[in-house]
Amino acid sequence: MGEFLAGKGYSVLGVRLTGHATHPEDMIRSRYTDWMASVEDGYHLLSGAVDHIFLIGLSMGGVLSLLMSTRLTVSGVVAMSTPYQLPDDPRLIFVRQLAWFMSYMPKSNDAPVADWFDKEAFKSHVSYPQNPLRSIAELVLLLDEMRASLSQVKVPVLLVHSKDDVYVDSTNMQQIYDHLGTSDKQMMWVEGSGHVIPREPPRQQVFMAAKDFIHRVSAKNPRSKAVM
Secondary structure, X not given: OHHHHHHOOOEEOOOOOOOOOOOHHHHHHOOHHHHHHHHHXXXXXXXXXXXXXXXXXXXXXXXXXXXXXXXXXXXXXXXXXXXXXXXXXXXXXXXXXXXOOOOEEEOOOOOHHHHOOOHHHHHOOOOOOEEEHHHHHHHHHHHHHHHHHHHHOOOOEEEEEEOOOOOOOOHHHHHHHHHOOOOOEEEEXXXXXXOOHHHOOOHHHHHHHHHHHHHHHHOOOXXXXXXX
């Protein structure tokens, strides 16, 4: 998605959140405030070179994009496959305590590729094979922060979700939409896609929608734009 937008003339920065894309042990050591700080660091890298910044995020990245739009001066947000809350599970109350005794838990009983529509894209997908329990506790706190901030989101927002997402139920998008403080908000549904929409068959449709959204929002002030 970043390569597509860069090809359309936008300055693009892909932020690697603290603890991600290294080793699972690094994720255990990271806190949700570290993830917020990663977004803020990326914002300051771009802010000196451009006039408009749009935050684009997938899943927890969408949570961070919505939350940080209330902390930073941005022009808009694109949030894909974004949870409003985690599914009801009585273990969540004790997840921080459980993390002292069990470091990881499996992501799913199914094979990782099971919920992907583009099996070839999955082969090059990078992710940790299991979830650190401590990180689930941090995600719970991050979601609390996001829900408390949704009414303060005043910038335009494009929400994207797949009807076939089995990882984050599609009802989450409507819940986020209903609580947003902005009147400029859109919901976009796609089909034939799992959770990782930017790697799935409808990706070009989503990329174009994001480009059109950025163009529309910034059209009244056509200065340089950046996305992260």
